[in-house]
Amino acid sequence: MDVCLASTGSVVERALQEHYGQKDRYAPAEKLRTLVVENFPALGKVTALRFLEWVQGHPEGSVALPTGKTPEHFIKWTQHLLETWERPETRSLLETYGIEPGLKPRLDGLHFVQIDEFYPIHGWQTNSFFHYVNKYYLTPFGFDPNKALLINPDEIGLREGETLESVWGEDGVDLSLRTRAPRNAAEQRRQRLLAEVDDFCSDYESRIRALGGIGFFLGGIGPDGHIGFNVRGSDHYSTTRLCETNYETQAAAAGDLGGIEVSGKRLVITIGLGTITYNPEAAALIIAAGEAKAPIVKTAIESEAGNQVPASALQPLKNACFFITTGAAKSLTERRHREFAANAEDPAEHGRILIDAALQSHKTVARVTREETARLRSGPLLLEKLGTDFEVSREAVQLRLQEKIRRGLTNPTGERIFHTAPHHDDIMLGYLPYLLQFIHDPANSHSFNYLTSGFNAVTNDFMATRCRWARRALVTEPAATWLHLGDAAADQGVRQVQVQRYLDGLANQDETLCETQVGLRFLHLVQEIFGDSWGVADDLTPVRDQLDALETIFKTTYPGKKDAAPIQKLKGALREWEAEVLWGHLGFGLGHVRHERLGFYKGDIFTEEPEVNRDVKPLLERLRREKPTVVTVAFDPEGSGPDTHYKVMQAVAEALRRYRDETGDNQIRVWGYRNVWYRFHAEETDLIVPVSLGQIAELNTLFMNAFASQREASFPSYAYQGPFSELAAQILVEQYEHVKQLLGAEWLQNHPDPRVRAARGFQYLVEMDLDTFFGKTRALKRSIG
The missing domain is CATH 3.40.50.1360 (Rossmann fold)
Structure with a gap:
């Protein structure tokens, strides 16, 4: 009762x-x-x-x-x-x-x-x-x-003439001054304040x-x-x-x-x-x-x-x-129990309970007992529903998990994959080990679409360092290596060379060459954003003056202040460079990487809702050109992670709705991924992908080589104090431990496929048809179109 x-x-x-x-x-x-x-x-x-x-x-x-x-x-x-x-x-x-x-x-x-x-x-x-x-x-x-x-x-x-900076300095407040004697006049002021x-x-x-x-x-x-x-x-x-x-x-x-x-x-x-x-x-x-x-x-x-x-x-x-x-x-x-009671015939609900019972009992699904299942709140009701079919249901859950691994081993081929990401590291953190299995199959085509510029994740200190690298590159490199020409094809050629030479620097462990290429890209971007009238072929003084002005901004602006639009564009463009470096590692040039910079992302505390004309139509145009068979999306139906993930998903869904209405193509599949913010339950996944220690190491290496702005983990997850790549690896290993528990170490170790035997991580993905995906998303208000 x-x-x-x-x-x-x-x-x-x-x-x-x-x-x-x-x-x-x-x-x-x-x-x-x-x-x-x-x-x-x-x-x-x-x-x-x-x-x-x-x-x-x-x-x-x-x-x-x-x-x-x-x-x-x-x-x-x-x-x-x-x-x-x-x-x-x-x-x-x-x-x-x-x-x-x-x-x-x-x-x-x-x-x-x-x-x-x-x-x-x-x-x-x-x-x-x-x-x-x-x-x-x-x-x-x-x-x-x-x-x-x-x-x-x-x-x-604060007394007259005092400021927070003049009293506390850069080290912040020392609470020990509540209980100890001050050592000097500065500490006396701090103790008094x-x-x-x-x-x-x-x-x-x-x-x-x-x-x-x-x-x-x-x-x-x-x-x-x-x-x-x-x-x-x-x-x-x-x-x-x-x-x-x-x-x-x-x-x-x-x-x-x-x-x-x-x-x-x-x-x-x-x-x-x-x-x-x-x-x-x-x-x-x-x-x-x-x-x-x-x-x-x-x-x-x-x-x-x-x-x-x-x-x-x-x-x-x-x-x-x-x-x-x-x-x-x-x-x-109790609410989960009532949800189960209302859907007690759903095999997925049975699987969730049996998986939870197995994990709680430290047993495989095949060996979890009725008594252990009954310890869960909904266990007795499940047992009542199953009756004599308990063992049958238990076996069905085990077979579903094994089938998900089989699907994770089957590499897609002949697909046109339209990858989408709210931020520039989301694809790699969400499913890179899976992607690495089939990315070089020439029968597949790939389009990597970054939907916001991600400038909020770039610190001023990081930018000030790039100003110094650009100033050094200005002295050592000819203008042709960075000049913004105003012609799309020519500019893409300049940017592509910068990526390739950066990768050469990584291969040769030549830090100076890497820094030079970043500096050259920075110069290219600064001219694109700030320097229409520079005339750089004759006089580099305006370039140096602009770099000096930018460095002053980055050194004097208080951290966390909303940047002016040109600074946002410059910061975001450096994150875009990082994504280009990532795919350059894997042989994909700039023609495969698209930066949409959807307009709802402005750096305000309350991110705007996506709008059809501004945010959906650019995506719709890309879908028309690419004609994808698969679309990937950071699957966040309720805004569990950053709200940008949630709003990007709504924009992608609306673009897909309109694309289907135009073309009648209802065969597109959607791969939903999650990264470091929250995770799928083993029962709700459709693909469980084995990940080896080598792939985990490659994930971390690629992240650290490509995403320099994130290397210091200035904006980390509350779940882990370190770079996102290390947290992503930790999640893969945790999911491996779950799968090993559920299916048994012997099943993994004796599997006929060496990829399963080598696995020390597992990646979870969901695959949906369009109707299922649309059922998980909110239609954008037609009034904003």
């Missing part, structure tokens, strides 16, 4: 339960109330409705709202609802969710509370949270700035409590489960404070701050878990989207209270609730 907590007074939450046919808590597994919606945009809509419902009842209350990418749709929906409150369609939506449409909320009576801030950082920087809340909340929502509690590091403790920051935090906490605490809290959940910046291990009674973060949090913040070299030195000012829960009536909502969040969401919702699970501090709050998407809910025990 289901046990459910008494529902709160929220009409929106009750409407959600009714609309989706769910309870808000399934005990005993779930320790916090949870509501699940279908996708990321829907999550923003229902959260906005819940917020405005609360404001109607608390017009002078205090609210704390999140920063970063997570609240994108919440912000857009809240603004939309407030701006269109009187329209019939909005009134109808409000009534559907039980909100009184005659009482339009006013937010100017509310007290806004900033949740957290990096430290030290200037409040005027566009990547500070102080800037964020002013830009996206205070004015757009109609808050009264005079009633806002804000954290602006420029206004905390540190004390001022601590006093600010205490005062900030007092001001929040004077308001009665926070009435409405909305937050995301970090990769380690952090709420605010209360990382794993935070005291549930913690208050506002200046503190350090952990690696996962630093990695997640690297994109905002310009690299982990910067985020690793930043401390944070954050309200505490005790601050959030101080008001026992607080409506504390946590939002999460995508399968990548599923493991941490499960931990947060199903764990007993403890400091290792920050969200468990919310358990005493009757109005606390997780609002999450179906992907984020994927690992929740």
Whole structure:
């Protein structure tokens, strides 16, 4: 029998339960109330409705709202609802969710509370949270700035003539000065400012409590489960404070701050878990989207209270609730069980349970017992459904896994493969070992299509170094080796020579030759972007002046600042060079590599939605030319990884829809891949590809040779502290261990194909027909076409 907590007074939450046919808590597994919606945009809509419902009842209350990418749709929906409150369609939506449409909320009576801030950082920087809340909340929502509690590091403790840089220098804040004596005058200033920051935090906490605490809290959940910046291990009674973060949090913040070299030195000012829960009536909502969040969401919702699970501090709050998407809910025990109960005849669901039972029991699928299967939540129901066919189903799962490996060994031939990637390293991280098996079959043709320029993943330090290499190449190389000619064919010839000579440098271990070719490409790009009137054949002074100006920009611009469009283009073009180097390793010239630079990718914190004219039609034109039989795509239906992956997938899907409508070609197959952000379950894959130690080494070597901008791992995954190629290798090995467990080491070692015997990694891919692929994607709004 289901046990459910008494529902709160929220009409929106009750409407959600009714609309989706769910309870808000399934005990005993779930320790916090949870509501699940279908996708990321829907999550923003229902959260906005819940917020405005609360404001109607608390017009002078205090609210704390999140920063970063997570609240994108919440912000857009809240603004939309407030701006269109009187329209019939909005009134109808409000009534559907039980909100009184005659009482339009006013937010100017509310007290806004900033949740957290990096430290030290200037409040005027566009990547500070102080800037964020002013830009996206205070004015757009109609808050009264005079009633806002804000954290602006420029206004905390600095004396006349002091700046954050002059006090803290390049090394950042030394918290040991809280407990030790300063060694010199500089440390005395730091100790005094540190004390001022601590006093600010205490005062900030007092001001929040004077308001009665926070009435409405909305937050995301970090990769380690952090709420605010209360990382794993935070005291549930913690208050506002200046503190350090952990690696996962630093990695997640690297994109905002310009690299982990910067985020690793930043401390944070954050309200505490005790601050959030101080008001026992607080409506504390946590939002999460995508399968990548599923493991941490499960931990947060199903764990007993403890400091290792920050969200468990919310358990005493009757109005606390997780609002999450179906992907984020994927690992929740009871909800997964109910999903299975509704699809209990699906062999894939049987396979998932049996595989999980085998992995949990450290046995092969063929040997997992009924008793071991019954230990899983859905195990007894599966056994009931299977009856005497348990052994038959077990064997079927084993045979399906073996068939997937057989398919992974069968190399495609006679295919026209249209490879797509959101970023320049996605193809190699997603399926390069598989591709290497058949890439040189002359019966196949390949087109590598990079859909964004990826400039956000290039640091200013990296660019400053390229300025120096370009200046050196300017002295040693003739203009003909880099000159941008303005003729597409001639320019491609110059660029192709640069790639080939770079590869010669790698082969000869000639670092100077490699650096020279990068410098020459840099000169070519700088002239293309900045130098229409240089006249370089006569005078190189304008070239040197432009390089000097660029180096000054790269050395003086604060990390994480949005670049001007020409700088974005220059950074992105260097990532494009890296992709050309990658395929040059494998014998593919520039004619096989296409850089689309889709327009939705602009470096804004909220990436625009793809548009048909701007983003889909260029892809459609490429499909018309290539006439592919296979299209590859980073398969991210819910935005689990970077949102660029999700939006690129929508653009590819729309282009394929239109291509099929034009041509009637319904035979195209789609290969879905995942890389370092999240993974396929063994049951949901269609191809399991053996990967040898040599192939793993080649993956890493190619990555390190080609993707110099990523070599230092300035923007790493929170799951691994190092280059993406090493994480990709780790995932391949983990999947090998799973397959070895499921099928048995003997089966692999005795396999007739030496590729299986040599395998120490396995790569997972899915293969879909167009209808299946379209069913996993959202159609773009026709109104934007």
